[in-house]
Amino acid sequence: MMNFTPRSVEKVEDARLRIVWDDGHRSEYLFPVLRRCCPCAQCKDEWTGKSLLDPDKIPDTLGALSASLVGNYAMSFAYSDRHGTGIYTFEMLRKLCSCKDCEATPENSSASEGLRS
Ligand SMILES: [Zn+2]
Numbered sequence: 700m701m702n703f704t705p706r707s708v709e710k711v712e713d714a715r716l717r718i719v720w721d722d723g724h725r726s727e728y729l730f731p732v733l734r735r736c737c738p739c740a741q742c743k744d745e746w747t748g749k750s751l752l753d754p755d756k757i758p759d760t761l762g763a764l765s766a767s768l769v770g771n772y773a774m775s776f777a778y779s780d781r782h783g784t785g786i787y788t789f790e791m792l793r794k795l796c797s798c799k800d801c802e803a804t805p806e807n808s809s810a811s812e813g814l815r816s
Pocket residue numbers: 737738739740741742743782784785
């Protein structure tokens with residue numbers, strides 16, 4: 700399995716998160732999009748991986764107050780809706796990257812399907 704580590708993490712214009720990975724790849728995420736993918740037990744069924752969130756309830760204006768590292772494998776975000784329990788592993792963040800290069804890889808398109816075997 701590939702291991703990805705962010706070289707730098709920064710907030711862009713209060714609305715986006717930018718991660719530059721150690722392989723030089725650059726990813727940008729909108730905070731509402733990250734929020735809708737929140738992997739915590741409140742937002743996602745732990746057994747089926749199905750989202751328990753109503754995406755319409757997440758405003759497009761949602762921001763994040765802070766981002767913090769979790770160990771050396773993940774990040775968490777304090778969103779402006781006061782939610783902040785989701786732990787986003789680097790692997791997950793890398794898979795969420797929606798740039799043209801990543802969307803073109805088949806591994807990425809299956810990642811969004813969740814656990815369905
Ligand atoms: Zn959550």
